[in-house]
Amino acid sequence: MSNRIVVLSEEIANKIAAGEVVERPASIVKELVENSIDAGARDIRVELEKGGCESIAIIDNGSGIEYEDVALVFERHATSKIHHFEDIYRVASFGFRGEAMPSIASIARMELLTRRSEDLAGTRAVVEGGVIKEILPAGCSAGTQIRVTKIFENVPARRKFLKTETTEQGLCLDAITRLALAHPEIRFKVFANGREIFTAPEAKDMAERIAMVMGADFSDHCLAVAGENENVKLSGFISRPEFTRSNSRNIFLFVNSRFVRDNSVSHAVLSAYRQIIEARRFPAAALFLDLPGDDVDVNVHPAKMEVRFKDSRNIYDLVSRTIARSLAAGDAPKGSFVYRLAPREKTQPSGFPRSAENFPPRLAGLYSRQNLQQAISSDLLSRSGVAEAAPLAGSDYTPKEKIAFTDFSYLGQFANTYLIFVGDKGFILIDQHAAHERIVFEKLKKSSGEKIIGQPLLLPEVVSLSPGQIALFSGCVDFLQEIGLEIEIFGRDAIVVKALPAILPQTQSREIIADIADQLADQNSLPDLQERKEKILAALACRAAIKANSVMTPEEVMALCRDLEATPFNVTCPHGRPIIVNFSLGEIERMFKRK
Ligand code: ADP
Numbered sequence: 039m040s041n042r043i044v045v046l047s048e049e050i051a052n053k054i055a056a057g058e059v060v061e062r063p064a065s066i067v068k069e070l071v072e073n074s075i076d077a078g079a080r081d082i083r084v085e086l087e088k089g090g091c092e093s094i095a096i097i098d099n100g101s102g103i104e105y106e107d108v109a110l111v112f113e114r115h116a117t118s119k120i121h122h123f124e125d126i127y128r129v130a131s132f133g134f135r136g137e138a139m140p141s142i143a144s145i146a147r148m149e150l151l152t153r154r155s156e157d158l159a160g161t162r163a164v165v166e167g168g169v170i171k172e173i174l175p176a177g178c179s180a181g182t183q184i185r186v187t188k189i190f191e192n193v194p195a196r197r198k199f200l201k202t203e204t205t206e207q208g209l210c211l212d213a214i215t216r217l218a219l220a221h222p223e224i225r226f227k228v229f230a231n232g233r234e235i236f237t238a239p240e241a242k243d244m245a246e247r248i249a250m251v252m253g254a255d256f257s258d259h260c261l262a263v264a265g266e267n268e269n270v271k272l273s274g275f276i277s278r279p280e281f282t283r284s285n286s287r288n289i290f291l292f293v294n295s296r297f298v299r300d301n302s303v304s305h306a307v308l309s310a311y312r313q314i315i316e317a318r319r320f321p322a323a324a325l326f327l328d329l330p331g332d333d334v335d336v337n338v339h340p341a342k343m344e345v346r347f348k349d350s351r352n353i354y355d356l357v358s359r360t361i362a363r364s365l366a367a368g369d370a371p372k373g374s375f376v377y378r379l380a381p382r383e384k385t386q387p388s389g390f391p392r393s394a395e396n397f398p399p400r401l402a403g404l405y406s407r408q409n410l411q412q413a414i415s416s417d418l419l420s421r422s423g424v425a426e427a428a429p430l431a432g433s434d435y436t437p438k439e440k441i442a443f444t445d446f447s448y449l450g451q452f453a454n455t456y457l458i459f460v461g462d463k464g465f466i467l468i469d470q471h472a473a474h475e476r477i478v479f480e481k482l483k484k485s486s487g488e489k490i491i492g493q494p495l496l497l498p499e500v501v502s503l504s505p506g507q508i509a510l511f512s513g514c515v516d517f518l519q520e521i522g523l524e525i526e527i528f529g530r531d532a533i534v535v536k537a538l539p540a541i542l543p544q545t546q547s548r549e550i551i552a553d554i555a556d557q558l559a560d561q562n563s564l565p566d567l568q569e570r571k572e573k574i575l576a577a578l579a580c581r582a583a584i585k586a587n588s589v590m591t592p593e594e595v596m597a598l599c600r601d602l603e604a605t606p607f608n609v610t611c612p613h614g615r616p617i618i619v620n621f622s623l624g625e626i627e628r629m630f631k632r633k
């Protein structure tokens with residue numbers, strides 16, 4: 039090869055650019071559907087053969103393209119969407135780089151049929167390997183139809199990187215799903231090998247479209263979010279804590295209707311769910327950020343999947359605060375358990391199930407059901423004032439689907455760990471440790487920042503630590519003091535514990551210090567101060583909570599239930615494990631094959 043410098047031919051330049059824009063069939067689908075949306079289409083149909091590896095067709099009823107412009111469509115940097123550089127900060131359209139059509143045409147065969155509704159005749163164009171083969175008038179319906187075949191035939195290296203047809207088809211569908219989420223007014227239909235695999239009829243609003251696209255399960259378990267901060271508006275839907283996923287793929291973020299990935303915003307979402315869902319589980323969300331075009335740069339990445347915010351700190355705060363607020367408001371206000379069970383009925387529970395007469399005599403004999411039912415119900419009723427569960431703010435739950443704790447009567451403890459409650463429509467088990475852990479955690483969290491006075495120890499306790507641990511402790515003396523845990527560093531390898539929060543077992547200062555030391559050592563890498571604090575609070579809550587395997591008196595159970603009702607996030611413990619497990623009558627009947 040000679041080392042003279044030459045300007046690359048248009049064809050080669052397009053092929054190189056295609057590497058950035060057209061990675062796989064899903065990228066073709068994304069670019070073409072975006073063009074249809076930009077063209078004002080209200081109806082978009084996608085046909086995939088062999089996962090989009092063999093052929094991709096997009097049929098829209100958008101504006102169409104004028105005969106004279108068709109040749110330009112395949113030229114690089116030819117676009118109808120911007121005319122000056124500054125325009126890109128104002129663009130409402132997806133495209134503006136004028137790269138997608140020539141890029142796709144350079145690595146495949148494209149057949150285009152298009153007509154503007156005001157023209158009598160349309161145009162047919164064929165481009166193969168970047169070379170225009172034909173542009174002729176042709177009859178066709180208004181709108182644009184594009185069929186892409188021979189995909190990557192002239193770039194075998196790229197073809198080799200494709201995954202199975204099923205995977206590629208899934209990725210194509212992901213791309214369509216994201217576009218469909220942000221455009222409820224557009225009808226989408228997707229066919230794979232002739233079979234319809236996805237359909238989204240015109241929806242009246244975002245909520246309706248989200249239900250169609252993200253599934254009934256999500257829309258049954260979601261909360262609305264809405265917040266505003268300076269020029270930025272946040273809206274959308276997030277999953278309730280009991281609905282989690284094994285990865286973060288179901289967190290959809292849209293910035294000015296454009297799907298983007300943004301690590302900082304994802305982190306903000308996850309931070310709001312911290313100590314609410316289990317560590318390795320993820321929420322689902324569809325979030326829409328709307329902000330002035332000048333405050334966000336969409337021209338960072340050729341596929342425009344990433345954006346740059348002018349004030350990303352502001353965005354982070356808005357997202358994490360709005361979601362945290364919505365989660366707190368959505369869970370268990372007004373003392374009702376956010377838990378799905380059959381609708382609550384106004385009638386008094388009918389007689390005790392016959393089979394329960396054989397219940398362990400200790401339970402049946404000792405605590406007469408009527409007494410307990412009365413004791414618990416009247417007590418809980420009078421304290422929390424719930425006769426009927428009230429609708430949750432911003433939630434899709436109807437009051438019928440929620441139950442108040444008063445619907446249940448306490449039966450007893452199982453394995454000295456689980457509290458059994460029965461109601462008319464089923465029974466529930468409560469994990470006493472998990473429940474109490476959440477109560478204590480929320481109490482500690484509420485008091486941190488307010489500075490509560492700890493309970494002084496009769497004898498201050500000296501605890502020896504390694505110099506490394508001492509160094510970690512010295513960084514959090516003030517925070518611990520705020521929650522009533524008073525310590526003093528004593529030389530290079532010991533601390534003195536002077537006071538403990540009243541809810542912690544006063545005799546266990548050594549263990550408590552060890553727990554905190556573990557958390558601090560673990561968290562060296564955690565940059566977020568708030569996150570560190572919450573981890574410490576969760577460890578303290580675990581220490582303070584009633585243990586599994588300990589006997590509880592009915593009075594203690596009642597007190598626990600009362601506290602639990604008044605506690606936010608009362609469906610999971612601070613580590614994200616469930617507090618309540620529900621067995622509905624229907625489920626039980628199915629287990630016994632009655633249904
Ligand atoms: P961009 O979208 O960045 O402008 P593209 O290469 O994707 O660049 O498209 C080039 C041009 O082709 C667009 O600006 C638009 O004018 C035209 N075009 C492409 N697809 C369609 C379509 N489905 N309907 C109408 N016009 C289209």
Ligand code: MG
Binds near residue numbers: 136
């Ligand atoms: Mg485009």
